[in-house]
Amino acid sequence: MSNYKTCRECGGELFADDIAIHRKLINRGADEFFCIDCLADKLGCTRPDIERLIDHYRSTGSCTLFA
DSSP states (O other), X not given: OOOSSBOTTTOOBOOHHHHHHHHHHTOTXXXXXXXXXXXXXXXXXXHHHXXXXXXXXXXXXXXXXXX
């Protein structure tokens, strides 16, 4: 069952950027998602690292997930 509202790890509320970066970095066809904090933990990086990627994709227009 698809879950676009809460993080599959911590149960926190999801926002558009959480879903977009999960799809970009993990699986484009995902229907369950990690919030940015849980995604950073899973990838072994920090929230600011993920936020910089989001800013990069949004500013360059190189990914339609961040349009």
